[in-house]
Amino acid sequence: MDQYSQYDLREDDPYLIEGSDCLQNLLGFTDTKSLNHAEEQLTQLTMAELVADPVPATFDLKHLQAIHFRIFEDVYPFAGQCRQTEILKGGKLFLPHNMIEQVSTEVFTELHSENLLQGLAPAEFGKRAGYYLGKINMIHPFREGNGRTQRVLVDQLASLNNFALEWAAISGEGMARACREARTTDPDGTALQRLLSLHTVLPSSR
């Protein structure tokens, strides 16, 4: 597990089991290591199910919430719900939770104004998808599970355009670094643009 995989601990975090550093969950686990292990196994299945039976692709906050619900409905009581608390990684706060709706509207309105990136060549599509991934990651609407949820949304965006993304070829560390830069020093997500541009392919070449 890399150094970016967990949020900073906050004692007043309402999503933790009282007196513990483990997230409340529907699986009955009281320690983070066991929870993470089971969660990872289960979500591999739910994410595969989402490929076969996707949620309606509306490309807005409700879309992200619907994906999160489907991935995590058997794991977290907050599946599909936007966080009601602040979260940090490496001492840096993500977007204040009371701004999630407003900033999501801005980001997704911009995406729709680009016609959902239709008509672009693969590398150009990857760049714009990387830009939007950085914006969505900056919002971090959920208490846990943002990475998987946003990748499914970007997959649906790629699929609409008859492309696919080779996520497996991008290391977790490389993705985390590029995401961190996009929310701090590099608001246009240049590193994410480059990563996704390199890994946008035609589905048949996967």
Ligand SMILES: Nc1ncnc2c1ncn2[C@@H]1O[C@H](COP(=O)(O)OP(=O)(O)OP(=O)(O)O)[C@@H](O)[C@H]1O
């Ligand atoms: N310091 C950081 N700043 C911004 N984004 C970060 C940082 N560290 C990690 N990330 C990104 O946050 C996302 C992980 O969020 P979260 O843990 O909520 O979701 P997940 O589904 O468990 O993650 P994963 O992407 O590891 O499957 C990943 O996309 C990762 O690249």
Ligand SMILES: [Mg+2]
């Ligand atoms: Mg996580």
